[in-house]
Amino acid sequence: MDGIEQWTAAQQRVIALVGGRPAEETEVRVPACPDWTVRDLFSHMVGLGTDVVAGDEPDDHNETWTQKQVAARADHDIATLVAEWEATAEPLREWMRANGTRPVGDVTIHEQDLRGALNEPGAQDTPALAALRETFVGRVEKELGDLPPIALVGESWQWVSSGSVDDAAVLVRASDFDLARAVMSRRSANQLRTWTERGDVEPYLDAFAVLGGLPDSDLTES
Known part of the structure; x- marks a missing residue:
């Protein structure tokens, strides 16, 4: 498996899944992550990439770290989050080439969490x-x-x-x-x-x- 290729494909699917949705749809709760809305979970996904590139990644991906990603983007709309994630994509791919493809796990799990919240099945056999x-x-x-x-x-x-x-x-x-x-x-x-x-x-x-x-x-x- 080419982990970087899989991460890139998942990122593109997630952007297609959440981009352009009405704000009310991005504020629904995510059953798999019930403390977060769709926008909150997407904020975490975006923030993870930004933090990893910046060298801020605890081994345990603890709740304080993930919640900080969400809180820092509390006033960001989906378009702003998409723009940040797209800007981070190539630096994160460079990081993965040097350090391994751990981020593919996060995007793979959370893509399905988002799909469950939005009733949009897909990517079940990647x-x-x-x-x-x-x-x-x-x-x-x-x-x-x-x-x-x-x-x-x-x-x-x-x-x-x-x-x-x-x-x-x-x-x-x-x-x-x-x-x-x-x-x-x-x-x-x-x-x-x-x-x-x-x-x-x-x-x-x-x-x-x-x-x-x-x-x-x-x-x-x-």
């Missing part, structure tokens, strides 16, 4: 999303501890924490895309329970909360 699914399922695995094996089975992708799918104590079956969002803490405990075909997923739920608590309500981007 190379970036597939690569991020592998990264995050590894994080889930680290949180499982001594729990018996669990299998995640999609249409064409599957994963098992140990052994074979047939022998796993718990089997969760959903679409490839939903499983990708699940391992990124973007699906509720209720959704994971609904998709469980074998065993009891309850003891495993905390392992899916790698980006914070699981959402209180079911999430979808379709």
